[in-house]
Amino acid sequence: MEILSILRNKVISAVELLEKQKILPSDLNKSLITIEKPKDESFGELSTNVSMVLAKDARIKPRDLAIKIVDILKKDEIISSAEIAGPGFINFRIYKKFWFKLIKQILEDGEKFGFTNIGDNKTVNIEFVSANPTGPLHVGHTRGAIFGDVLANLLESVGFIVTREYYINDAGTQIDSLARSAHSRYQEALGKNYSETENEYPGDYLKKVGQRLKDEFEETLSSIDDNSNLEKIKEYTVKIMIDEIKKDLLALGVVMDSFVFESSLYKNGKVQEAIDHLSRLGLIYRGVLEKPKGSEASDWVEREQDLFKSTLFGDDIDRPIKKIDGSWTYFAPDIAYHYDKIKRNFDEIIDIFGADHSGYTARMKAIVKALSEGKKELKIKLCQLVKLYKNGKPVKMSKRAGTYITLGDLLDEVGKDSIRFLFLMRKNDAPLDFDFSKAIDQTKDNPVFYVQYANARIFSILKRAKSLKIIVNDKTLFSTNLNKLSTDSEVSIIRKLAEWPNVIFFSVSRYEPHRVAFYLYELAQLFHSLQSLGKIDHTMKFIVEDDVQLTYARLALIRSIQIVIVSGLKILGVKPIDEML
RNA sequence: GGGCACGUAGCUCAGUUGGAUAGAGCGACGGACUUCUAAUCCGUAGGUCGGGGGUUCGAAUCCUCCCGUGCUCACCA
Numbered sequence: 001m002e003i004l005s006i007l008r009n010k011v012i013s014a015v016e017l018l019e020k021q022k023i024l025p026s027d028l029n030k031s032l033i034t035i036e037k038p039k040d041e042s043f044g045e046l047s048t049n050v051s052m053v054l055a056k057d058a059r060i061k062p063r064d065l066a067i068k069i070v071d072i073l074k075k076d077e078i079i080s081s082a083e084i085a086g087p088g089f090i091n092f093r094i095y096k097k098f099w100f101k102l103i104k105q106i107l108e109d110g111e112k113f114g115f116t117n118i119g120d121n122k123t124v125n126i127e128f129v130s131a132n133p134t135g136p137l138h139v140g141h142t143r144g145a146i147f148g149d150v151l152a153n154l155l156e157s158v159g160f161i162v163t164r165e166y167y168i169n170d171a172g173t174q175i176d177s178l179a180r181s182a183h184s185r186y187q188e189a190l191g192k193n194y195s196e197t198e199n200e201y202p203g204d205y206l207k208k209v210g211q212r213l214k215d216e217f218e219e220t221l222s223s224i225d226d227n228s229n230l231e232k233i234k235e236y237t238v239k240i241m242i243d244e245i246k247k248d249l250l251a252l253g254v255v256m257d258s259f260v261f262e263s264s265l266y267k268n269g270k271v272q273e274a275i276d277h278l279s280r281l282g283l284i285y286r287g288v289l290e291k292p293k294g295s296e297a298s299d300w301v302e303r304e305q306d307l308f309k310s311t312l313f314g315d316d317i318d319r320p321i322k323k324i325d326g327s328w329t330y331f332a333p334d335i336a337y338h339y340d341k342i343k344r345n346f347d348e349i350i351d352i353f354g355a356d357h358s359g360y361t362a363r364m365k366a367i368v369k370a371l372s373e374g375k376k377e378l379k380i381k382l383c384q385l386v387k388l389y390k391n392g393k394p395v396k397m398s399k400r401a402g403t404y405i406t407l408g409d410l411l412d413e414v415g416k417d418s419i420r421f422l423f424l425m426r427k428n429d430a431p432l433d434f435d436f437s438k439a440i441d442q443t444k445d446n447p448v449f450y451v452q453y454a455n456a457r458i459f460s461i462l463k464r465a466k467s468l469k470i471i472v473n474d475k476t477l478f479s480t481n482l483n484k485l486s487t488d489s490e491v492s493i494i495r496k497l498a499e500w501p502n503v504i505f506f507s508v509s510r511y512e513p514h515r516v517a518f519y520l521y522e523l524a525q526l527f528h529s530l531q532s533l534g535k536i537d538h539t540m541k542f543i544v545e546d547d548v549q550l551t552y553a554r555l556a557l558i559r560s561i562q563i564v565i566v567s568g569l570k571i572l573g574v575k576p577i578d579e580m581l
Numbered sequence: 582g583g584g585c586a587c588g589u590a591g592c593u594c595a596g597u598u599g600g601a602u603a604g605a606g607c608g609a610c611g612g613a614c615u616u617c618u619a620a621u622c623c624g625u626a627g628g629u630c631g632g633g634g635g636u637u638c639g640a641a642u643c644c645u646c647c648c649g650u651g652c653u654c655a656c657c658a
Binding site for chain 1: 582583584585586587593594595596597598599600601602603604605606607613614616617618619620621622623637638639650651652653654655656657658
C-alpha cells in the first residue's frame with residue numbers, strides 16, 4: 001500500500017480509538033476524510049481534513065478535535081510532526097525513510113505501480129465513436145475515439161474487463177443517400193453522366209468507391225431501376241466506409257472489440273422485441289405530444305403516435321418511437337441496441353456522445369432504467385466539439401462542400417501521439433481549440449514532447465551510467481541505500497510520485513482521463529527542474545562520479561520517475577520514446 | 582422561448598467532487614549552457630474565479646436570479 005492510503009488508515013484508526021474511548025460518538029462517516037498534498041509545501045508534506053469533516057457530526061469544534069487526533073498520531077512511527085493549522089487542518093511531516101519506501105515500491109512493482117484492483121473483474125461496455133459510415137472520421141469523432149479508448153485503458157488497468165464497442169448506423173435514409181451518391185460516382189467512373197447537384201455526399205472519398213464499384217462489378221449494377229442493384233451498392237459502399245474507419249482508428253491506436261450493426265437489430269427482430277418488452281412494462285401508449293414551447297417548428301402538426309413514457313424516468317417529454325408512416329424513429333433501434341447491451345449483462349454501461357447529442361442523454365438514460373427495471377444505470381460522458389485552427393485562424397469546415405478535416409488528414413500532419421496527448425490536455429466537457437500549426441511544432445507549446453523529453457533524458461542518463469559500469473537494473477536499484485537523497489527537490493518529487501495512485505483512482509472513478517495527462521506533465525516539470533539543478537551545482541547531478549552511493553540513490557529515484565511516466569503514457573496510448581530525434 | 586453544458590491571468594486551460602494566501606502553459610519582461618540532451622531551467626509582471634443574492638466555521642466549487650457563449654429542440658439521423 002502506498003503512503004497516502006497508509007496515512008489515511010492511521011487517521012481513521014485514531015478516530016476509531018476516540019470512538020472506542022467514548023470521546024467521540026460512534027459510527028461517524030469517515031468516507032470524506034482525505035489525505036492530500038497541500039498546495040503550499042510550507043504547510044507540511046501531507047495534510048488531512050479529518051477534523052473539519054467530522055466536526056459537525058461529532059459536535060465538537062474542528063480545532064479541538066484536531067488536538068485529540070494529533071495527540072494520538074504524534075506517537076506514530078512514520079510521522080515526524082503533526083501540526084494544526086488554519087480552520088483545523090492537520091499538517092504532517094513524514095520521516096524520510098518512509099518516503100524512500102515509495103521508491104522501493106515503484107521499483108518492485110514496475111509499471112503496475114499505482115494500479116489497484118478496483119474493477120474486480122467487473123465487465124464494462126464502452127460505446128464510443130459510433131460515427132455514421134457515410135464518410136471518413138473527422139476531428140469531432142477523433143476526440144470521442146481518444147477519450148473512449150483511454151478511458152477503456154484506464155478501466156482495464158484497474159481490473160475491469162472492458163468491451164470497446166462501435167455502433168454502426170447502417171440503416172435509414174442517410175445510408176440510402178450514401179448509396180445513391182456512390183452510384184453517381186460509379187456512373188462517373190463508368191464514364192456516364194455524373195450529376196453533382198443530386199449528390200448528397202459530394203466529398204472526393206466516394207470517387208474511390210465509384211472506381212472500386214467499377215472494378216468489382218463492371219457495368220452490372222449500373223442501372224438502379226432494379227432496387228436490388230442499389231442494395232448491393234449500399235452493402236458494398238458501407239463495407240468500404242467501415243474499412244476506412246477501422247483503418248483510421250487503427251492508425252490512431254484505437255482497436256474496437258465489437259461492432260454492432262443497426263441493420264442487424266431490424267433483421268433479428270430485436271427492435272420489435274425491445275418495444276414489446278416496454279409494452280409489457282406498460283411504458284408505451286398512444287398519445288399526442290404538445291408543440292414544443294417556443295420552438296419555431298412552423299410545420300408542426302398535432303398527431304397521435306406511439307410514445308415511450310420517458311418522463312417517468314427523468315426525461316422532459318415522452319418520446320415517439322414510430323413515425324407517421326408507421327416506420328421506427330431513430331430512437332427505436334437505439335432502444336433495441338441498449339436492450340441488447342442490458343441483456344448481455346455488463347456490470348457497467350458507458351456511452352460517449354458528442355456534445356451535439358447532449359439533447360439525447362436524458363432519453364437514453366431513461367430507456368436503460370426502464371428496460372432494466374431500475375437495475376442498470378447508463379453512464380454518459382459528453383465530449384465537447386473541437387474547433388480547428390491553423391496559425392491562429394479557424395479552419396472552416398463544410399460537410400456539403402466536402403471540405404472538412406478528417407482524422408486521416410490530422411494523422412498525416414500531426415501524428416498519433418501528439419493528437420492523443422493534446423486532445424487529452426482538455427477535460428472532456430470543455431470545448432477544445434486545436435491549433436494545427438502548434439501541434440506540428442515540436443519545440444513549443446507541445447506538452448507531449450515535454451513529457452517524452454523527460455523520459456528520453458532519463459534513458460540517456462541511465463545509458464551513461466551503464467557506460468560507467470554502474471549497474472542500473474531495477475533489482476540492483478531496489479536494494480540500494482537511499483539515505484543520501486536529502487534535498488528538498490528530491491523528496492518533493494517523491495511526494496509527487498506518491499500521488500500517482502490517487503491520480504489513477506480519480507481518473508477511473510470520475511471517468512476523467514485528462515488527469516493522467518496533466519499529472520504526467522507536472523511530473524515531467526519537476527524532473528526537468530531537478531535535472532537543471534545539476535547545471536549550476538555539479539554535486540546535484542544524478543551521476544556524481546566520486547559518490548557511488550549518492551549516484552545509486554539518484555538513479556533509483558529517476559528510474560522510478562521513468563517507470564511512472566512510461567506507464568502513464570501507455571494508458572494514454574502514447575508511445576514512450578527513448579531518444580528525441 | 583425550453584433543455585443541457587460552459588464562463589477562472591492578455592490567450593489556451595487545470596483546480597483531488599465545500600478547505601488554507603486560486604495554479605500551470607503560452608505570450609511579455611529579465612536571467613542561466615566548456616550539458617547526465619537548452620526540445621530545458623530560474624525569476625518578475627499579470628485575478629472582484631461573468632455579476633448580484635443565498636446556504637455555513639469556510640464557496641471558483643452547492644442553491645437562486647440575471648448577463649454572455651456553445652450545443653440542442655415532435656414527425657431527421
